[in-house]
Amino acid sequence: MTPAPTPTPAPAALRWGVLGATSYIATHLMPAIAGTPGCELTAVASRPGRTEQAATAGEPFGAAAHPDYASLLADPAVDAVYIALPNTDHVEWTVRALEAGKHVLVEKPMAMDEKGCARIEAAAEASSRTVMEAFMYRxxxxxxxxxxxxxxxxxxxxxxxxxxxxxxxxxxxxxxxxxxxxxxxxxxxxxxxxxxxxxxxxxxxxxxxxxxxxxxxxxxxxxxxxxxxxxxxxxxxxxxxxxxxxxxxxxxxxxxxxxxxxxxxxxxxxxxxxxxxxxxxxxxxxxxxxxxxxxxxxxxxxxxxxxxxxxxxxxxxxxxxxxxxxxxxxxxxxxxxxxxxxxxxxxxxxx
Known part of the structure; x- marks a missing residue:
């Protein structure tokens, strides 16, 4: 009797964190992450002093609220981050996320100059992590x-x-x-x-x-x-x-x-x-x-x-x-x- 094939285990879910708990992100991006098969929204962070806002945004998805961005990047339960911060913060926090071993999907503009993009590219190569600019219209x-x-x-x-x-x-x-x-x-x-x-x-x-x-x-x-x-x-x-x-x-x-x-x-x-x-x-x-x-x-x-x-x-x-x-x-x-x-x-x- 031929033994039944061993089932292939389902790939582990990609666990997401979000930096920036704005109403727009809570309305559009968070449901998109939570609703995508093979993805989980596990963590949300707002800037220091706004943990309550992060908790409110993440609650419908069972996502933990972090007191600041660095705390979320240190969370081993996060594999990838969506960065929805002011334009001036995109390069810094994208690089920091890559250096922390996270994959990054970052709001446009990825950077406000080509030099910033080059920094991100170098960090992605050094960390062997994936990074992409979030031009959702494409x-x-x-x-x-x-x-x-x-x-x-x-x-x-x-x-x-x-x-x-x-x-x-x-x-x-x-x-x-x-x-x-x-x-x-x-x-x-x-x-x-x-x-x-x-x-x-x-x-x-x-x-x-x-x-x-x-x-x-x-x-x-x-x-x-x-x-x-x-x-x-x-x-x-x-x-x-x-x-x-x-x-x-x-x-x-x-x-x-x-x-x-x-x-x-x-x-x-x-x-x-x-x-x-x-x-x-x-x-x-x-x-x-x-x-x-x-x-x-x-x-x-x-x-x-x-x-x-x-x-x-x-x-x-x-x-x-x-x-x-x-x-x-x-x-x-x-x-x-x-x-x-x-x-x-x-x-x-x-x-």
Whole structure:
């Protein structure tokens, strides 16, 4: 009689901790982690003096509250951390988490300059841990569908990418996006997404960029921007982003024979995606069913950690490129809109 095969044991769950217990993270990221098969949310930490807030956020998921960030990183019951801190803290705490032996999924921007990304890359290599920037919009199926349509030749050769992301934030609201000391401003918030769209679809950094910023009276941060990017060979991008007005969340891929428009590029998890294709043959519209792209992002990252896969959907090279372009936009705006070189690089456009 042939013995029954020995069952393969299920892989141990990836145990997560979260640094930063904001209401947004508690509403979107924590449920995504807890709801992903093979993942557990085990710990949450807020800044010192706000342990009660961390406890309240973690309670629905059975997650322990830590009194500070360092305490969570020292917890042996945490394998991976999601970093949702102010922009100025991303590099420091990502490096510290990697040095503590944790895998890291860090909010965008990973860093506000390319040098910060390089520090993180070195720490990841030294620790043999996985790190990825949390550009959740890339995981919504509508982005894959837009890339598929482009690759199919539906609109010919890509020539121009237009992207816009905006929502209003009131002066005096206390929102950290208005605080220059915490890396506030439109560029390093909504701008990250609008900037990433052309970099993603062209698959490379532009040769140079030009930008003009607006600043709301009394604030020390940029609150609106319009920028152009030159990708060479007749290819370009125009992006605008703002925390002065909105809502606006849209991008368009202009090809030699038509356009692909993604109407709600940064859809929330319960919203369908709508894609319009316009060519000389007419207009057709597709609906991409709603998806929890936060959860898809967590699942992708967890699988990469388990398998040791290096093919991350948001590789470190992309994060360095986004940071480099953001730096150049800031430099261009400071110089009155003068073109600033970004160097370009080899194309890794989606196929």
């Amino acid at each position: 995981f919504h199926p509508q982005q894959a569908r837009a890339a598929e349509l482009l690759a199919s030749g539906a609109i010919g050769e890509l020539r121009v990418v237009r992207a816009s992301f905006a929502f209003g934030i009131e002066t005096g609201s206390g929102n950290i996006r208005l605080d220059p000391a915490l890396g506030g401003g439109a560029t390093w918030d909504v701008g990250c997404y609008a900037i990433d769209v052309p970099l993603f679809f062209f698959g490379q950094a532009p040769a140079d960029v030009s930008a003009r910023f607006s600043r709301r009276p009394g604030l020390g941060v940029d609150t609106s921007a319009v920028a152009t990017m030159d990708f060479g060979r007749g290819r370009s991008a125009v992006v605008d982003y703002s925390i002065d007005y909105g809502p606006r969340a849209w991008y368009e891929l202009q090809g030699t024979h038509g356009t692909i428009t993604v109407r709600n590029a940064w859809a929330m998890s319960g919203e369908d995606g709508v894609i319009t294709v316009l060519t000389a043959d007419g207009i057709r519209e597709e609906t991409v069913p709603a998806a929890n792209h936060y959860q898809l992002q967590v699942a992708h990252f967890a699988e990469a950690v388990r398998t040791g896969a290096s093919a991350l959907r948001v590789p470190l090279a992309d994060s360095r490129r986004t940071a480099r372009v953001g730096e150049a936009l800031v430099a261009s705006a400071a110089a009155g809109g003068t073109a600033v070189a970004c160097g370009g690089d080899e194309s890794t456009a989606p196929r």
